Structures are given as C-alpha cells and as structure tokens.
Amino acid sequence: MTRPTARLSRRFVPSVLVLTLAGCSGLFGGGEPSHLYRLTPKSTYPPNLPHRSVQLLINEPLAPAGLDKSRIALSRSPVSIDYFADSEWTDRTPLLVQTALLQSFENSKAITAIDRESAGLRADFMLETEIRHFEAVYDSANGPPEIWVAIIVRLVNPTSREVVSQTSFERREHASANDVPTIISAFDEALGGxxxxxxxxxxxxxxxSVKRS
Structure with missing residues (x-):
C-alpha cells in the first residue's frame, strides 16, 4: 500500500509557512552540499529494561513537507523555515530517524525481532511515528540555535490497525556554538534523548506483555 505522504505532510504545514531557500549567506541558504552528516543511535538504557518476546516493525516516520528532505532545517520565526548552506543529512530526515531508531532498539536488546516495515517480518506490533519538529531554532541574529526535536509515537496492531497506545516526546538542546558541526552535535543529543x-x-x-495471537 502506498503511504499518502504528500497529503499527510501538507496537513501539518501552516498556510503561512514561508520557504526561504535563497538569498542568504554564511551558514544559511542554498548551494550544493559539501558536507554530509548522520546521527547516532542510543546504546545505553536502564539496567532493569524488560525483554519482550515480540516482533516489532518500525514504519518510516511521517513528516511535514519542509522536513521530508535531506536538507538540515532551521527556523528564525514561528512561520518560516530555511536550511543550512553546504550541509545535508546523509538521507531524508524520516529515513535518517527511522534508521537511528531501529538501531537504538537493536542496541537495547529488549525486543526479540525488529525491522523496517518493508522487510516482510510478520509483526506482532508496528511502531508508527510522526516528526513534528526537527529543526534548529534561532531567536537571535548571532547567537547559537536551540535544537527542537518532537516526535509522536503510536503502537499499532498490524492486523486490525488499531492504535494500542499513543504518546509524544520532545527535547530541546542548546548548541554551544553557531557552527554546523556543533549544531549537528546538538541535534544528536536531542534526537538521542x-x-x-x-x-x-x-x-x-x-x-x-500480551503477545498477539
């Protein structure tokens, strides 16, 4: 089944959103990327984390159109989005997050089997996610940004498509300097949390705790 990414993406992009892709200098604006960045999975968890004998599929996250790309997003007002110049993620943001999340689950060793939704695994549950924020937020002209990561999470029964449980998580992380490598480190901390x-x-x-029959 084809996922209606475009229609779902537009729903979460405000009608007054302004895409400013050109006419900027320094860290911001267009141009061909010369640096590629990736993010690391989590590998440390509470020692009392239980083990679940279930098979879990992780769907590709939904994302607004402005985030569903490999450009590294920034915002300088609540109604605008821009991108860092000469720098990109190694993949589209949803795939970047999906890969890091999959590896984070693998590192936890708490699930019997886990894979992407395209792998054909007969899953007991699916994890559906939706990226609401994944950008560097600037509130001053020269200061470093605050990274904002916010993701909605749904645990879904793959047979009935019933949402078993739903919640959301977000984290904000201040970059210690206004340069791209430092900002990427703040993205890594925020997403990791x-x-x-x-x-x-x-x-x-x-x-x-109750395996699906």
Whole structure:
C-alpha cells in the first residue's frame, strides 16, 4: 500500500509557512552540499529494561513537507523555515530517524525481532511515528540555535490497525556554538534523548506483555 505522504505532510504545514531557500549567506541558504552528516543511535538504557518476546516493525516516520528532505532545517520565526548552506543529512530526515531508531532498539536488546516495515517480518506490533519538529531554532541574529526535536509515537496492531497506545516526546538542546558541526552535535543529543524515551516507553508498554495471537 502506498503511504499518502504528500497529503499527510501538507496537513501539518501552516498556510503561512514561508520557504526561504535563497538569498542568504554564511551558514544559511542554498548551494550544493559539501558536507554530509548522520546521527547516532542510543546504546545505553536502564539496567532493569524488560525483554519482550515480540516482533516489532518500525514504519518510516511521517513528516511535514519542509522536513521530508535531506536538507538540515532551521527556523528564525514561528512561520518560516530555511536550511543550512553546504550541509545535508546523509538521507531524508524520516529515513535518517527511522534508521537511528531501529538501531537504538537493536542496541537495547529488549525486543526479540525488529525491522523496517518493508522487510516482510510478520509483526506482532508496528511502531508508527510522526516528526513534528526537527529543526534548529534561532531567536537571535548571532547567537547559537536551540535544537527542537518532537516526535509522536503510536503502537499499532498490524492486523486490525488499531492504535494500542499513543504518546509524544520532545527535547530541546542548546548548541554551544553557531557552527554546523556543533549544531549537528546538538541535534544528536536531542534526537538521542527522544529515541531513548521511545525505546523505554515501547518496551515497558503493557500491551507488549500480551503477545498477539
């Protein structure tokens, strides 16, 4: 089944959103990317994290149109979005997050089997996510930004498509300097914190203690 990414994406983009892709200098604006960045999965978890004998599929996250690309997003007002010049993620943001989340679950060793939704695994549950924020937020002209990561999470029965449980997680992380490598490190911290919360929430969810027949 084809996922209605475009229609779902437009729903979450305000009608007054302004895409300013050109006419900027320095860190911001267009241009061909010369640096590629990736983010790291989480590998440390509480020692009492339970093990669940279930098979879990992680769907590709939904995302607004302005985030559903490999450009690294920034915002300088509540109604605008721009991108860092000469720098990109190694993949589209939803795939970047999906890969990091999958590896984070694998590192937890708390789930019997886990894979992407395209792998054909007969899953007991699916984890559907929706990226609401994944940008560097500037509130001053020269200061470093605050990274804002916010993700909605749904645990879904793959047979009935019933949402078993739903929640959301977000984290804001201040970059210590206004340069791209430091900003990427803040993205890594922010996403890492959210992914750890997602893994712990999923594994400790009461629904996973009853395996689907």
């Amino acid at each position: 959210v992914m750890k919360q997602i893994v712990v929430w999923t594994v400790t969810n009461p629904a996973l």
